[in-house]
Amino acid sequence: MTAENISVISLRNLLLVTVPPDPDDETISALQQKILESMARHDARGLVLDISTVQTLDSFFARTVMETVQMVALMGGRTVLAGMRADVAVTATQLGLSIGATQTALDVDRAFDLLQGEIQGGRTA
Amino acid sequence: MSIALADEIRIDSESDIVVARKLVRDTATSLGFGLTDVTRIVTAASELTRNIYIYAGSGIMRCRPVASDARRGVELVFEDKGPGIADISKAMTPGYTTSRGMGMGLPGSKRLMDEMDLKSAVGQGTTVVVRKWLHK
Ligand SMILES: Nc1ncnc2c1ncn2[C@@H]1O[C@H](COP(=O)(O)OP(=O)(O)O)[C@@H](O)[C@H]1O
């Protein structure tokens, strides 16, 4: 698994990034790099991180996700984590991981709605 | 009753963590654990193999089915000859880390599994044994 296998789709001012099911640490780090580059290149205002196929969310993965969310925020973007499986959510909570103030949505569709509402709202306000 | 041989995986590089996760997932699934328990067991294996890789550099993981009385389950052993842990109760404290980690690997794995034994001697290494039982 390499960075080339990570799907990054740019739609209007949002990025959709799909995390592979069982990424190794290298892929997770490459994912972060690719997200930050793509945010800058597409001048994106928001990021939807699709984790619906992710099977294992351990503390290394969680820390990288949290870090990425913070970096995206520094670049003026908002992140929504989309589609975390129920068994993964239960396990992460029991492990003691907290994703802080990161927004979550049941699926990618709802994540887009959430971000578009916020970004549009923020612009006209 | 048969004695199951353990599958053994060497942990030498971080990509071995993925190999270990796959073996544990396949074993736990074939033993009949439900999806949430499989995810708990695999996540604990991910934490404990990463500890071997980060703190000891290398080691092994053994994975085997276990039975005692009327119970069946899975046992995972994580063994290294690394630096060892000087203060085990500190290491078991949530948030304690010597590597800028989250400090949740050991205490979290204990919560995810039914049993955990940790033995360590400074300069000699660390052995962590965890078990999860099937609930009928
Ligand atoms: N196999 C090991 N060998 C030596 N020290 C270890 C080992 N596993 C854990 N430790 C020590 O215990 C601490 C806590 O481990 P853990 O709960 O997994 O959190 P983290 O890895 O995020 O620091 C580590 O920071 C390290 O000092």
Ligand SMILES: [Mg+2]
């Ligand atoms: Mg750890």
